[in-house]
Amino acid sequence: MNSNSGEESLIALLGNPNCGKTTLFNAITGARQHVGNYPGITVEKKEGFFSVDGRALRLVDLPGTYSLTAYSLEELVARDFLVNERPKVVLNIVDASNLERNLYLTLQLLELGAPALVVLNMVDVAEGRGIRIDGAELSRRIQAPVIPTVARSGKGKEELLRAAVALADEQRTWTPIKISYGPDIDPVLDEMEAMIASAEFLTDIYPARWTALKHLEADEQVIEKGREVNSELSSKLEALARRVTEHLQRTLDTYPEAIIADHRYGYISALLKSGVVERDAKADRLFISDQIDRVLTNRFLGPLLMFAILYMVYQFTFQYSELPVRWLEDGFAALGGFMESALPPGPLQSLIVTGVIGGVGGVLSFVPLILFMFLAIAFLEDTGYLARVAYMLDRVFRTFGLHGSSVMAYIVSGGIAGGCAVPGVMATRTLRSSRERLATILTAPFMNCGAKVPVFAMLIAAFFSEQRAYMLFLLTLMSWASALLFAKLIRSTILRGPSTPFLLELPPYRLPTFKGLLIHTWERTWQYIRKAGTTILAISIIFWALMAYPKPPETVSRAFETRREQVLAKLPDDLRQAVETGDAKGAPAETPTRDQTPAIVQGAKEELRAIAREEAEANLKHSFAGRAGTAMEAVTRWVGFDWRTNVALTAGFAAKELIISTLGTAYAMGEVPEEEDISLSRRLASDPDWNRLKAFTLIVFIMLYAPCFITVICIVRESGSWGWGLFSVLFNTGAALLLSGAVYHIGIWLRLGV
């Protein structure tokens, strides 16, 4: 955010939400845009570069706002950008079909004195509603250029750009317009303005009258700033403002804001009177959008259709991404296999195959999933349906301190078993208020994602094989219940505070533009690839090292070596050759000669394989992860987990899929591929240490405990702080310990599971 004028002229895009601002931005900049965040906050900052007649221009898409008074983060960001960066031109997008309200923002922009160019967008929609606007006359009255456009089709874009360049060339100084606010406000406003101007109070940032007005409107940010600069004058201004407020309260039972708003709307209706706006009274007032709404937000049909549509989104995301995800996984597996054969066995091979390719591959395999999810959400968002979902579900979610829009994040995270918390956490971007958004981000990982489901399936197959379907349904209910209840808990403790009043504009239904959808989807996906990719590489290497090092002392590996030699020594010489060439490490070697080799060779191979598995178990137990697992027994004994489970759960923090394979290694089962978890399942079922209660306790724990680190990284990115990432790890694990402990001990008390 540098303010160097350089050669690029800075142009800002300002407008109400849903006025077609982003569509226009995309139409102008195309793919040449850059998405980032404003420093320290989650409001997206979009920038694009383009040129007109050789002139380089930088276009910044400000967040959608209804006013320039600091009532929300978006408004604050937009205002600060305008006054600090001083754009050469502010393109103020105005929805022609909702002119009065949109001009409310325009008026404030003009009061600020910014060089405004009014973009009369969606003139086609307005005409469809029988509204015709005389742009030239409006331009004459507000003393600023007015260009009619249809951003969707790009109509009027060229004229707009030429007008913008012309305005930038004028190098106009910021000249605020003066609006009269009536006999109650004007005298004090003039008095304050004079005081501010003579003291040069904040005049380097705001026009004097604007500062005075903000004091009357009780704008906290401006008042705060004023106190820092000149506390004496500031308190005088505040006293004046207080006096007016009290007077208005006493005589008219109203606030200055109401009077100010009233005069602004009065000014607007005067602007539009006699000739600017023509309304065709015959035009059908019941627009298509309203007719669609009659069905889609119908009291009875609405919720049913909503569930059907959300289910379709879910199906679309996971079904269509399944194949590409598998291709990527296979591709990375093949790459891993290739590196395994190309590199000599040893630490380097292990690092590259397991740490780098395994870790990064695991993350990049998610990309198709993320892509389809964002495409589906972009579609729902751009059509305007997502706003209706929020509207319909708000009552239910509000009870738990959440917002109607939270449902999307929950469902994508695995509200219907099999989702993924990574896109789920990212789906909270549609939520505007930060408390509800954070609570949603923190609880979405409680849902049963696609990586937890195989673990549950394995445990259910081992211990609850008769109640399979029932158990999965129960687990889905449990995860919803815990997510909602923990959300309630979070919202009534650390994120306490009133729910933001539900105020949402339902934009008219529109068919999204293909270009808009693609840009929307791609920019979000690319952010995932770039940012998550780098951090995840580092963490997966750390996890690899934790599970591979330190190696057990020489004596242990020598002991395994001796046992191997003993097995080989028992064999006759010629057969020993066959066993050794098969694979000394004992990996299954399906040689074509298998049937011809005597049973004694098969037996020896089995023995070697068993030794290798035991060695892997010993290595794992000796590694940092194994030791940590053993140390954790002190706590986890309380919920009945031994070191094997602990190591598996620790690995599950890297990726929940790893729980099964690590458990396999820890039980000396060898690496258990996900599809062949039957053997592990049988092994656990026959283990005297395991029973139904322990299995159920583990299921509850896995459902709730720390999200995988990919999710944690996303939480950090979305919440803007590492603190919340750490919190999610600790809080969720604490919740998991508490609840699974309760299950375990109540179970023991009731003598269940025996």
Place this chain on the structure above:
Amino acid sequence: MLMGWLRKGQKCKNCCMKHVDEAGLPLTDARPGERLQVKSIAGGRRLCARMAALGIYPGAELELLCSACGAPCLVRVHGGTLSLGCGVSDKILVTPGGEVI
């Protein structure tokens, strides 16, 4: 299950403002499909200003599209449709009437 949730408590908890007088009727108690005029906003100054920015201010005309849908109110103001939570629509006092735009 959700249907039950939605149908239950179609009125807001705070809707017990039975005294309909000169001050007007809370938006939550108005009949859907009616054209209404905003009389006043019975909330703090912040709410007043926010509502004004959204086009709801004393004197503004609006049409209540749907009130007891078990969800927030749906209002049409100028050309746009707004959905307002109960906490908000409760504080918007209206009188019937107003010209059809």
